[in-house]
Amino acid sequence: MSDERFEFSRRLGQAMSAAGYEPRPAVLFRLFNARYTGRSVSFQSASRWLSGRSIPEQDKLQVLAELFGVAPQTLRFGEPARVAEARGEWNAVGARERAVIDTFLALPPRQRELVGELVKVLAQNGKRPTR
Template sequence: MADEREKFAQRLVHAMQQAGYEPRPIVLFHLFNAKYRGSSVTFQTVSRWLRGRALPEQDKLQVMADLLGVEPHALRFGVSPRSRVAEARPPWPAGAGSRERQVVEAFLQLPPKKRELVGELVKALSESA
């Protein structure tokens, strides 16, 4: 069972890195609790997930998978090479951390007119740099 938890932790760390997040307990703690609709999990619980000391319950696994853009089954059990169908997600550029990912996610939640306005602002700022 310990090996199973350690492998899960490795997949969780990898999924966080691929999604542009630092694989640190404090990062996952804040991300998870901001999205999870049940009772908040503790910092210690999240730390145990990342260190391979515990496995999350299914409802929590689903939230983590949604946050990180992976399938819950793949996060929990891994993916066998022959059963993988989805395209690999490109990693975030070097230097892009969790703050940048949060900004992009907030941008994607904006209505189209506000997105356009933000796009114009970013363009103007990048031209003046």
């Protein structure tokens, strides 16, 4: 069994459990076929998905993700790795500035865009000579 298939089966079992279902082939077989609009899958297919012997095709993966309330890419590949940016010169930034930046990064994209525009205007106004 490949690590990729094993990890998928582990995530599928966890998703089933988190959704309140026992991660067993019979349960998966029944739930999946009740929701899937294509040709029904066999009990053996459901068993292979849960035992790590195979990974379903994308259309079936979409249905599984919807059934258990997870993103298809998370079910298939796991949680995305978070890439940390090297701090470099950020070490000179104080705790207050870091808190402001962290708050900014937590904003939705549209609000971040508005804050960016505000900062540009403030920076331009700060460069103008006073009369």
